[in-house]
Amino acid sequence: MTTIKLHNSKTRKKEVFTPIDPDNVQMYVCGPTVYDRAHLGNARPVVVFDVLFRLLRHVYGDKKVTYARNFTDVDDKINTRAAESGRAIGEITSETIQWFLEDMGALGALQPTHMPRATEYIPQMIAMIEELIARDHAYEAEGHVLFAVDSWREGYGQLSGRSVDDMIAGARVEVAPYKKNPMDFVLWKPSDADQPGWESPWGRGRPGWHIECSAMSHDLLGESFDIHCGGNDLMFPHHENEIAQSCCANPEGEFARYWLHNEMLQVEGKKMSKSLGNFFTVRDLLDQGIPGEVVRFVFLQTHYRKPMDWTEKKAAEAEATLRKWRALTAGIEPAATAAAAVVDALSDDLNTAGAIAEMHKLAAAGDGAGLLAAGQLVGLLGDEMGEWAAAPSVDLSAHEARLFKARQAAMETKDFSEVDRLKAAYTEAGLEVRMSKTGVELVPGAGFDAAKLEALS
Numbered sequence: 001m002t003t004i005k006l007h008n009s010k011t012r013k014k015e016v017f018t019p020i021d022p023d024n025v026q027m028y029v030c031g032p033t034v035y036d037r038a039h040l041g042n043a044r045p046v047v048v049f050d051v052l053f054r055l056l057r058h059v060y061g062d063k064k065v066t067y068a069r070n071f072t073d074v075d076d077k078i079n080t081r082a083a084e085s086g087r088a089i090g091e092i093t094s095e096t097i098q099w100f101l102e103d104m105g106a107l108g109a110l111q112p113t114h115m116p117r118a119t120e121y122i123p124q125m126i127a128m129i130e131e132l133i134a135r136d137h138a139y140e141a142e143g144h145v146l147f148a149v150d151s152w153r154e155g156y157g158q159l160s161g162r163s164v165d166d167m168i169a170g171a172r173v174e175v176a177p178y179k180k181n182p183m184d185f186v187l188w189k190p191s192d193a194d195q196p197g198w199e200s201p202w203g204r205g206r207p208g209w210h211i212e213c214s215a216m217s218h219d220l221l222g223e224s225f226d227i228h229c230g231g232n233d234l235m236f237p238h239h240e241n242e243i244a245q246s247c248c249a250n251p252e253g254e255f256a257r258y259w260l261h262n263e264m265l266q267v268e269g270k271k272m273s274k275s276l277g278n279f280f281t282v283r284d285l286l287d288q289g290i291p292g293e294v295v296r297f298v299f300l301q302t303h304y305r306k307p308m309d310w311t312e313k314k315a316a317e318a319e320a321t322l323r324k325w326r327a328l329t330a331g332i333e334p335a336a337t338a339a340a341a342v343v344d345a346l347s348d349d350l351n352t353a354g355a356i357a358e359m360h361k362l363a364a365a366g367d368g369a370g371l372l373a374a375g376q377l378v379g380l381l382g383d384e385m386g387e388w389a390a391a392p393s394v395d396l397s398a399h400e401a402r403l404f405k406a407r408q409a410a411m412e413t414k415d416f417s418e419v420d421r422l423k424a425a426y427t428e429a430g431l432e433v434r435m436s437k438t439g440v441e442l443v444p445g446a447g448f449d450a451a452k453l454e455a456l457s
């Protein structure tokens with residue numbers, strides 16, 4: 001069997017992956033808080049860990065991998081959005097979940113086995129909090145229940161490699177008079193009448209964010225499971241707190257054995273994020289005519305543990321490559337199995353760029369069947385994603401000649417309206433118009449849409 005190696009953030013080493021049960025390999029990915037369209041950064045973990053899911057299915061069998069990814073549908077950011085917009089919380093979360101599934105589907109992400117919504121697991125969260133109180137790891141104070149980090153000094157901070165004292169010095173923690181230690185974090189908090197709330201032993205209230213993932217992963221995957229994934233921005237405090245809750249509530253279990261963290265998608269050196277406002281959504285790109293498959297290809301070209309930028313140049317190159325590959329694989333059946341070199345690259349801590357390099361070799365050798373089989377493994381070249389490429393790539397020389405002639409005529413008549421009209425139409429179709437004394441060049445950008453040229457009469 002193929003040996004998969006994964007970089008485990010818990011040990012900070014690349015390790016051979018050995019599942020607890022090869023007949024049921026389990027992974028959990030922290031999903032989105034649902035109040036807005038996913039931005040391109042949010043899509044990175046989805047695509048990266050979709051490749052992991054596909055690789056595990058390839059190695060262990062399609063039916064032998066269980067993948068859970070949650071929706072956080074109770075959160076103060078959602079409450080704020082509802083209050084601002086005057087809309088019901090349930091309406092906002094349902095709509096956002098639908099958008100998320102559509103947008104990630106367009107990027108070729110398979111649906112996880114389980115997609116739990118936090119609000120459907122409140123009884124499990126309450127039960128876990130009760131367990132933590134019973135084991136002296138949590139305490140009630142002024143309608144809140146807090147996790148006591150001093151009750152687990154030996155474990156708290158191991159993932160992120162910080163001591164509790166360092167954390168207090170470095171973190172912006174919410175100071176509250178009822179906290180025994182400033183690092184203690186909320187498991188349950190009281191709700192006002194106009195906030196969402198559930199009856200609990202501590203009064204009507206709602207869960208903290210971290211307990212949601214601990215309760216859902218426990219319910220769906222058990223007290224020990226194989227792989228836990230998420231962005232590295234979640235390592236502290238979210239994952240540190242998940243570990244504390246899960247290990248203290250279920251000390252017989254190991255919780256997650258391998259931790260994978262993706263690096264951030266950046267904009268000019270800074271994390272793309274909603275709070276910084278430096279973001280664009282996946283839907284924005286799709287609406288500009290950039291195929292989801294192109295977005296996916298661009299992601300796969302950077303290793304998941306390296307920061308990356310989105311650039312139009314990368315998108316244009318990805319599109320050109322995919323066009324060639326699609327032409328080579330049209331009407332061909334995939335090979336029975338993906339080339340060993342492709343599987344080996346992915347098995348080396350998800351070296352997707354290496355897998356793409358192997359796919360270039362297959363293409364250069366004219367091996368369309370091999371290319372398709374490799375494509376299935378990384379989620380490229382599937383029929384369901386290929387509509388964009390079905391449009392014939394147009395011969396632009398006729399358009400270039402037309403614009404050139406129009407300009408020559410305009411030089412004589414001094415009426416440039418036709419030139420302007422053509423230029424606007426070409427730009428609108430996603431072409432860059434380069435005019436010089438000797439000629440005209442039309443260069444397709446990432447959002448080039450040939451269909452728009454047909455309308456040009």
Ligand SMILES: Nc1ncnc2c1ncn2[C@@H]1O[C@H](COP(=O)(O)OP(=O)(O)OP(=O)(O)O)[C@@H](O)[C@H]1O
Binds near residue numbers: 039041230233265271
């Ligand atoms: N720029 C990014 N690059 C890669 N992954 C990201 C990026 N931003 C968020 N993520 C990941 O997306 C998932 C959902 O994150 P979340 O809902 O907190 O969005 P967010 O944009 O980080 O919000 P905020 O900007 O308010 O911090 C998490 O797994 C997180 O790690």
Ligand SMILES: [Zn+2]
Binds near residue numbers: 029030031213238
């Ligand atoms: Zn989580």
